[in-house]
Amino acid sequence: MVILWTDALIFLLLGLMLVLGLYLHQKEYMKRPLQQIGRSKVAMVSLVVLFFFMLVGLLDSVHFKSAKSNDIVSLLDVWATPLREQGEKTYSAPFAVYLYSKEMMTQADGTQQWGYPRLQFGGAHLTDPEAQQTSDITEKALYGFAQGAGLVIFFLFLLWSVLLEQHKPFMNSSSAKAAWAMVFLIVSVNYALIYLSGYYHVFGTDKVGEDVFYQAIKSIRTGLVIGTLTTLIMLPMAIIFGILAGFFRGWVDDVIQYVYTTLNSIPSVLLIAASILMVQVYMANHEEAYTSVIVRADMRLLFLCLILGVTSWTGLCRLLRAETLKLREMEYVQAAQALGVRRRVILLRHILPNVMHIVLISVVLDFSSLVLAEAVLSYINIGVDPTTYSWGNMINGARLEMAREPIVWWSLSAAFVFMFALVLAANLFADTVRDAFDPRRGGYE
């Protein structure tokens, strides 16, 4: 068992979320917004999508030393061992059985021929690819889909029978049905894809012959880590400084305002670039501490989250300051003050819970923009380590190949599909959360 820094923080975050969820879910004031989210079909469907992304991310966050090769691998790697090891020589298109580029081959009778060689793994079980390929793919896809569908239906009925008694109104609502339909779709399609990738490279292979499907799946963790850990880092700063500035006013307010305006005035990309350059220099000078590639990449990922956190807390801080300024003049806060309640207690009991909706909304809204920012930063080489699997790195590696003939489109498309799914789900979910928790939008849905 090897615990990387980001792993530890992810599990810490998960723990915090669970505790907060358990604490809040019985509260009366949480009922209306939660029900509103529960009623929204779009929100439930995107929640399901996010849940599956999270599941993959978590599987990919349990690391241990592999017994065979002494590398650090994750649970997901073990599960996807065939995908990881069945590499080709170079590019190959999705479902291809031949390599992308021609090379000299030696025939069975000893003559040399210039042509497209068969792939080592993709479709290697076919004897006559031209005739069999289409029917084989359809057959295997249907078989995999049916298997996945059977599995998910079995478990859905099981769950249904258990949950129906307790949550009858919810289970019969249309949003629950939409969510279950999404579960069904995701599980069966993915099952089919996984089943197929035992025989083909479903998204093709990249320049060094690595399976693109595997890369795209591994990138999920990077995207999630950037989206969530940055929030974990920025929240304490934003909340503490924002509330203090709004509540105490005077010189505290001046200092905090000065700090965030200064940070804001530096273009964030440049601040990130400068900090990442510094990290690179630091790591180059302390090479002995970062022996393994994974540990080094992980450190850089963590630093990136830290820096993104430092550059992005200012927005939330400003919002919280403004809200606290408003709240401290409210009657209930003044009453508490008049009754001699200590300031610490006022802050914790009266102010903090009443700004939490802003925190929640901005956390959900920031998530998708952070995932998108990762891709851009990786493109300018100030994002994650080049050895880390990430959508940004995939795009970066593939964009120059658009000029080839025939074009290599699969790496880009895979990154696009996965990123789009995650960001769209996050955006849709964020919208519903905002509508549900924003008191100014309380009236209508």
Next chain:
Amino acid sequence: MIQYIIRRFLYAFPLLMGVNILTFVLFFIVNSPDDMARMQLGQKHVTEQAVTNWKQQRGYDLPLLWNAKADGEEKLTQTIFYQKSVGLFLFRFGVSDSGRNIAADIAQRMWPSLAVALPSLIVGLLVNISFALMMVLFRQTYLERSGMVLCVILMSVSSLFYIIGGQFFIGKLLKLVPISGYDSGLSAVKFLILPVLIGVCSGIGSGVRWYRTLFLEEVEKDYVRTARAKGLSENQTLFRHVLQNAMIPILTGVVVVLPLLFMGSLIMESFFSIPGLGSYTIDAINSQDFAIVRAMVFLGSVLYVIGLLLTDISYTLVDPRVRLS
């Protein structure tokens, strides 16, 4: 008014001071010039002599804050802090690590950046506002709902894909405009069409949503109801009353980014190989030229602070309710 501007101007000074100190700490204290030299010269096989030479050539061989060896006021001036950081205040950007004059580079590369950024901003603004107005006009109909869905979808696509897709379809398949490049004078126009188009497209999703919320907030106010009650048609209220009042947040939101247009857009310029400040910065980052990055950080914050100043001034100009105090 002038007094107010002067006061705001003085307020900007400590901000820039803070930026300066922050970059100084980042670039010289967290990592010593020795580290930078090794990074530039290659990690493994560097002799002490090479490092010393490198530092001497670029003036990094001075003490950080206090030069005890010098006499008189040179104790302060003969330091890295004075030479490298204070000079930025006077816009003395100095020489880049590769030996070029940074100020001359900036002056030359500013204009291509502006040539991309300004049309993108103006066209984007027009497109976003007209779509947003249209959605407000058709509010609570299917047209608006599908428009909102479309916005979310457009928002969820990474800007990289807009660029790659645009270059591929418009540049490579249809061959309407050159894929990338730049030219001096008027012939630059054909190189600018694609970046501007893509810049506008990638901003539509979030832009329309943002302006729509602005308009919707305005639409529910009392004076709009009064206008309708007077018998004005929906179009008249929207264009005569709502648009005019919503212009205040729109205008101030635009003014704040105006100075930053000079900085250009990092990814746009490097994708379209436009020789602006954005690609200048990226090149500096990739070749780890710390002097340029430092200069750009400072320039960026100066422009931002100017933007803030302009915003305050424009508020007082367009909104009579804001008084100078």
